[in-house]
Amino acid sequence: MKISRLTKRISMGAIALVCSIGFALPASAIGTDSMKQEPKGAYVPSGTPDLSTLNSPFSMKSSMKGKGNKKNQQALGPANPSYTIDVDYNSSTHKVAGTLEVTFKNNIKNNLSELYFNLWGNAEVFKENGGGMNVSDVKVNGKNAAFEINETALHIKDLSLSKNKKATVSMDFEVSLPEQQDRFGWYGETVSMGNWFPILAVYDDEGWNVDPYYPYGESFYSLSGKYDVTVTTDKNQVIAATGEEVGKAKITGDKATHRYKAKDVRDFALEMNPNYRVISTEVNNIKVNVYYSDEHSKYAAALLESGEDSIRLFSEKFGQYPWPELDIVTMEGWFGGMEYPQLVMISLAGDRPLDWAKSVNAHEIGHQWFYGIIGNNEYDEPWLDESFASFAAALYDGELDSLQVEPTEETYYHLSSQISDFTARADEGGIGAYYYMIYNYGSSTINDLRELLGDEVFYSAMQTYFKQQKFGISTTRDFIASMEKSTGRDLMPFFRDHRVLLSDQE
Numbered sequence: 001m002k003i004s005r006l007t008k009r010i011s012m013g014a015i016a017l018v019c020s021i022g023f024a025l026p027a028s029a030i031g032t033d034s035m036k037q038e039p040k041g042a043y044v045p046s047g048t049p050d051l052s053t054l055n056s057p058f059s060m061k062s063s064m065k066g067k068g069n070k071k072n073q074q075a076l077g078p079a080n081p082s083y084t085i086d087v088d089y090n091s092s093t094h095k096v097a098g099t100l101e102v103t104f105k106n107n108i109k110n111n112l113s114e115l116y117f118n119l120w121g122n123a124e125v126f127k128e129n130g131g132g133m134n135v136s137d138v139k140v141n142g143k144n145a146a147f148e149i150n151e152t153a154l155h156i157k158d159l160s161l162s163k164n165k166k167a168t169v170s171m172d173f174e175v176s177l178p179e180q181q182d183r184f185g186w187y188g189e190t191v192s193m194g195n196w197f198p199i200l201a202v203y204d205d206e207g208w209n210v211d212p213y214y215p216y217g218e219s220f221y222s223l224s225g226k227y228d229v230t231v232t233t234d235k236n237q238v239i240a241a242t243g244e245e246v247g248k249a250k251i252t253g254d255k256a257t258h259r260y261k262a263k264d265v266r267d268f269a270l271e272m273n274p275n276y277r278v279i280s281t282e283v284n285n286i287k288v289n290v291y292y293s294d295e296h297s298k299y300a301a302a303l304l305e306s307g308e309d310s311i312r313l314f315s316e317k318f319g320q321y322p323w324p325e326l327d328i329v330t331m332e333g334w335f336g337g338m339e340y341p342q343l344v345m346i347s348l349a350g351d352r353p354l355d356w357a358k359s360v361n362a363h364e365i366g367h368q369w370f371y372g373i374i375g376n377n378e379y380d381e382p383w384l385d386e387s388f389a390s391f392a393a394a395l396y397d398g399e400l401d402s403l404q405v406e407p408t409e410e411t412y413y414h415l416s417s418q419i420s421d422f423t424a425r426a427d428e429g430g431i432g433a434y435y436y437m438i439y440n441y442g443s444s445t446i447n448d449l450r451e452l453l454g455d456e457v458f459y460s461a462m463q464t465y466f467k468q469q470k471f472g473i474s475t476t477r478d479f480i481a482s483m484e485k486s487t488g489r490d491l492m493p494f495f496r497d498h499r500v501l502l503s504d505q506e
Helices: 012-018 059-063 294-317 354-369 383-397 419-423 430-453 455-469 476-487 492-497
Strands: 079-090 095-105 115-118 132-140 146-150 153-157 166-176 184-187 190-193 202-204 207-209 225-234 238-241 250-252 255-265 270-273 277-283 286-292 325-331 337-340 343-347
Touching (some): 132 146, 132 153, 225 238, 238 255, 238 286, 238 325, 270 325, 277 294, 286 294, 294 325, 294 354, 294 383, 294 455, 325 354, 343 354, 354 383, 383 430, 383 476, 419 430, 430 455
Parallel strands (some): 079 225
Antiparallel strands (some): 079 095, 095 166, 132 166, 146 153, 184 190, 202 207, 225 255, 238 270, 337 343
């Protein structure tokens, strides 16, 4: 997700005055009076989420997730998720209803007694605008299963799943999309379906990860898998989606049924608008599509150009883009942009400059590498995707030399801090500190590492990191270890000096 970079030695009190029009920070989320001025031209949500839900994890989580253990990659599961989703979208009621089935391997432990799914649509920021999710008729291996919903967490219990065996969970689910300009919601004729279905939570050495929804960034964490998604809706809808469409839509009366398949992706998103036009190009045998409405037509060519150039540049510097297609969609939101596998949303509320739109697009496309391909726990280690995507955008913009940012004066904010470290101090400016440290100081840190190592060594090491972590989950420890092995250097002093501490995650 995109906000702007800041320049060297800007005080935290001035952040809100210089952040780009790419995001809006509600005043109540910021601690000091000097940070309350909102960025010009940005959409500010009519209601501010209750930050009290962010200051501490769900009550259920404390018994499942404890500190003190080094993360073990082998504990990541359930493994190899394969989703089959079949839904109808009603454009009059803005509701989605249908079925979901996911098959996976229990690589966690013998007689696995419970499963968790994240229901992100139940976050308070969506509920207050008419959004929400519900599930029913939950079955595990064809048998009825007991379950309960606690805010954004679905808990399926009283199970006994054998280790290293496949299992299948099926359920009916309903989704009400909120009326709001967001990654999940509808506004005018545009429907944004990000984080819209029940998705398996990840089990690692800390237990089940069912962190609260974070409305000022990302709190997502899922494993790569396969998706087979069928969507029935009005036949005049133009749809952009993760994956590729299988065949042509089947028309029945005024309805059309579309089917999409994707593999090696950790999420599935859709964007719909009956008035979308599409322009396309190809780069490195990858089809790049821009979906745009009439009011955004002046941005279409620029977005296509930056899409093509970003894929070419990032493939050269980091590793080859692995999927056959990328969709870039225009919409309106309070943010700059939002990333999903093979699909990026570019928010064009107001009159955005073309160069701004191209830079935001580069940032979101950078996320195809950092979170899409190289995954991470965005709640525990947000810097591993946002700092890298911000660096990628600066690389695209030709502005690496401008990445000279000092950390905040408050030494308790680290680059490797978890989101909860920032939200716990929301009343003291913690949300602004999150943006500053994770986006601005983070991208500056990656650039400092590039300057320390030199371009040839740095990008070679990044390509090795890409190959090692492709379609997996990376941690701060993994990144440091990979860079040290590739370069043959002890980089711990560099990372300590830049407030990257392994103890933040252990």
